[in-house]
Amino acid sequence: MTTTTTPPTAGTEAGGRSTAATHKRRRTVRTVNGVEPPNIGIRILKGVVLTIACAMVIIPFLGILSTSISSPEHVTKSGGFVLFPDTVNLAAYKSILSGGVVTRALGVSAFVTIVGTLASLAVTSLLGYALSRRGVFGGRAMLMLILLSLLFSPGLIPSYLVVKQLGLLDSLAALIVPTMVSAFNVIVIRSFFSNIPAELMESAKVDGASELQIFTRIVLPLSKAVLAVIGLFYAVNYWNAFFNALIYLNDSAKWPLQLVLRTYVINNTQLDQGDLGSLESMPPQPSIQMAILVISLIPILIVYPFLQKHFAKGVLTGAVKG
Amino acid sequence: MTATTAPPTRDETPTAEPLNHHHHHHPPQPWWRRMWRDRTLLLFALPGMALLIVFHYVALAGNVIAFQDYQPFLGIRNSLWVGFENFSVIFTSDPDFWNAVKNTLILTVIQTVFVFPMPIALALLLNSLLSEKIKRVVQSVLYLPHFLSWVIVVAIFQQMLGGTGLLNNFLRAHGHQAVNIISNPDIFFGLLTSQVIWKDTGWSTILFLAALSQIDASLYEASAVDGAGRWRQMWHITLPGLRGIIILLLILKLGDSLSVGFEQIILQQPAVGTEVSEVIDTYVYNNGIVGGSWGISTAVGLVKGVIGVALVLGANKLAHVFGESGVYQK
Numbered sequence: 014m015t016t017t018t019t020p021p022t023a024g025t026e027a028g029g030r031s032t033a034a035t036h037k038r039r040r041t042v043r044t045v046n047g048v049e050p051p052n053i054g055i056r057i058l059k060g061v062v063l064t065i066a067c068a069m070v071i072i073p074f075l076g077i078l079s080t081s082i083s084s085p086e087h088v089t090k091s092g093g094f095v096l097f098p099d100t101v102n103l104a105a106y107k108s109i110l111s112g113g114v115v116t117r118a119l120g121v122s123a124f125v126t127i128v129g130t131l132a133s134l135a136v137t138s139l140l141g142y143a144l145s146r147r148g149v150f151g152g153r154a155m156l157m158l159i160l161l162s163l164l165f166s167p168g169l170i171p172s173y174l175v176v177k178q179l180g181l182l183d184s185l186a187a188l189i190v191p192t193m194v195s196a197f198n199v200i201v202i203r204s205f206f207s208n209i210p211a212e213l214m215e216s217a218k219v220d221g222a223s224e225l226q227i228f229t230r231i232v233l234p235l236s237k238a239v240l241a242v243i244g245l246f247y248a249v250n251y252w253n254a255f256f257n258a259l260i261y262l263n264d265s266a267k268w269p270l271q272l273v274l275r276t277y278v279i280n281n282t283q284l285d286q287g288d289l290g291s292l293e294s295m296p297p298q299p300s301i302q303m304a305i306l307v308i309s310l311i312p313i314l315i316v317y318p319f320l321q322k323h324f325a326k327g328v329l330t331g332a333v334k335g
Numbered sequence: 336m337t338a339t340t341a342p343p344t345r346d347e348t349p350t351a352e353p354l355n356h357h358h359h360h361h362p363p364q365p366w367w368r369r370m371w372r373d374r375t376l377l378l379f380a381l382p383g384m385a386l387l388i389v390f391h392y393v394a395l396a397g398n399v400i401a402f403q404d405y406q407p408f409l410g411i412r413n414s415l416w417v418g419f420e421n422f423s424v425i426f427t428s429d430p431d432f433w434n435a436v437k438n439t440l441i442l443t444v445i446q447t448v449f450v451f452p453m454p455i456a457l458a459l460l461l462n463s464l465l466s467e468k469i470k471r472v473v474q475s476v477l478y479l480p481h482f483l484s485w486v487i488v489v490a491i492f493q494q495m496l497g498g499t500g501l502l503n504n505f506l507r508a509h510g511h512q513a514v515n516i517i518s519n520p521d522i523f524f525g526l527l528t529s530q531v532i533w534k535d536t537g538w539s540t541i542l543f544l545a546a547l548s549q550i551d552a553s554l555y556e557a558s559a560v561d562g563a564g565r566w567r568q569m570w571h572i573t574l575p576g577l578r579g580i581i582i583l584l585l586i587l588k589l590g591d592s593l594s595v596g597f598e599q600i601i602l603q604q605p606a607v608g609t610e611v612s613e614v615i616d617t618y619v620y621n622n623g624i625v626g627g628s629w630g631i632s633t634a635v636g637l638v639k640g641v642i643g644v645a646l647v648l649g650a651n652k653l654a655h656v657f658g659e660s661g662v663y664q665k
Binding site for chain 1: 352369370373374376377379380382383384386387388389390391392393394395396398400452457460463464469473475476477478479480482483484485486487489491493495496499500501504507508524533537538590597598602605616618619621623624629632633635636637639641643644645
């Protein structure tokens with residue numbers, strides 16, 4: 014951010030020299046974008062507000078992690094929620110990861126996220142690419158259908174009936190296929206592809222490249238950034254998916270992590286002995302619950318720095334060009 | 336829609352011209368030739384379009400069961416048509432429906448008044464920071480909750496404010512009475528609102544910060560020379576600079592205003608009961624998928640959808656009247 018001083022602005026007009034002389038030396042003020050910095054009171058107030066806001070985000074994470082790794086005595090003594098850990102005790106993690114329910118759900122969530130994200134990326138980028146090429150047969154009609162789909166939502170029951178008619182109820186495909194292509198992401202990726210110079214593709218065509226070769230050898234390598242952003246958005250959605258699992262899956266053996274979280278953490282249902290590994294002494298219920306929460310948070314926290322780097326740009330491309 | 340026809344028609348629609356304007360003019364081709372020419376690209380588009388059409392437009396057509404006494408084992412083809420009976424049932428003799436409408440509208444108003452301005456205020460605050468570094472750190476922290484699922488957000492609130500949560504542990508340790516925040520129907524709307532604020536305020540600043548960075552810095556310098564203080568600058572330069580994006584987001588929100596957080600609410604419904612927590616979306620789920628009243632809950636969903644579209648179109652028209660560009664141009 015640039016800092017400028019005010020005097021020059023006043024003295025640059027014609028005859029400015031004499032007016033400047035009549036004023037005594039102007040007070041030199043550091044400005045940011047022409048704005049004076051606020052007085053000390055306001056600066057402290059800002060600091061306090063932002064510190065509280067950040068603390069409201071950080072404290073829960075700290076507490077959840079601490080509760081999951083603290084000793085059973087410490088957790089029981091603190092009434093079930095610990096802000097600072099007394100030790101690093103991984104018994105809660107061992108017990109849930111050696112049992113059935115959480116590991117199975119972890120597997121389902123990982124499968125749905127990986128397969129879903131790859132499929133979504135493939136379908137979205139192929140569609141976005143076809144629509145980014147000028148004058149494609151039916152291109153404008155297809156774009157219109159995509160834009161209109163953002164305005165009209167089919168509603169819960171009709172969507173459910175389509176999934177049911179396709180025989181997808183109680184299958185993991187129900188967690189992937191209905192949300193595989195997001196109209197918004199198609200628009201973002203299309204506007205990105207549209208900015209790739211057409212000369213590149215035309216010269217490749219002259220050299221005898223097929224459309225598929227142009228797409229995979231020229232367009233995709235130039236679009237790594239946008240593919241990463243869109244892929245991460247899809248991945249976060251699949252990992253977090255709760256709604257589809259809730260309405261489409263009755264069979265609890267196929268539950269993803271979010272449904273397991275709801276049952277055992279929010280609704281406070283006790284995990285059965287058989288769902289936990291056999292340890293000599295069971296970790297307290299809160300530690301087990303917080304360990305499940307931490308496990309479901311880890312992938313988000315891992316991809317977050319990558320998301321951070323690109324997402325603002327990705328979101329804005331969509332908002333401005335869409 | 337596409338200019339597939341011979342030159343005369345093209346001359347009548349000059350807006351279509353630039354798209355077809357290449358370096359060299361091809362003789363006009365009949366549509367099947369153009370389709371064959373673009374076969375590879377159309378094949379690329381096929382999976383995506385098929386998914387969109389099936390899960391969007393075919394599903395949209397499924398709304399016809401709002402006019403049926405739909406029976407799953409009979410299907411759409413064999414179920415009895417009942418005209419507007421489902422609609423008259425919900426409008427005249429279903430207190431649960433009206434309760435859901437009431438809760439939805441209350442939440443919509445609360446969220447527009449209390450949630451919508453938060454990111455604008457935060458963006459102004461962030462924008463006024465002198466240190467880029469602090470700004471970036473704060474952004475990284477405050478964006479994070481957006482990426483958590485509603486299940487995790489609700490669980491976090493339970494851990495902070497619930498009976499055995501951080502707040503009540505602290506109160507008890509200091510000899511105070513525990514307070515019931517999580518399962519108290521009287522403050523449920525407040526709880527929902529604070530959860531939405533916690534989750535999305537940071538993330539929603541992105542668009543406002545982008546709009547703020549577009550404002551010409553020389554405007555501030557000029558006004559400073561004219562003696563405008565910080566508050567006057569905010570009122571006369573910053574806020575007008577945000578006007579377009581604020582109106583755009585308000586319109587978009589309006590269209591979505593009858594969807595007040597299905598996941599968030601259904602997760603917490605058992606704790607507080609349906610009296611305060613039933614909204615239109617949960618009504619559709621509870622009565623349709625859980626309760627089996629297919630026709631009636633589809634009718635409710637359809638009413639909601641139609642009102643949403645009408646709100647967007649109406650608000651957009653209003654924006655045009657006031658000289659704003661809105662979501663789309665006329």
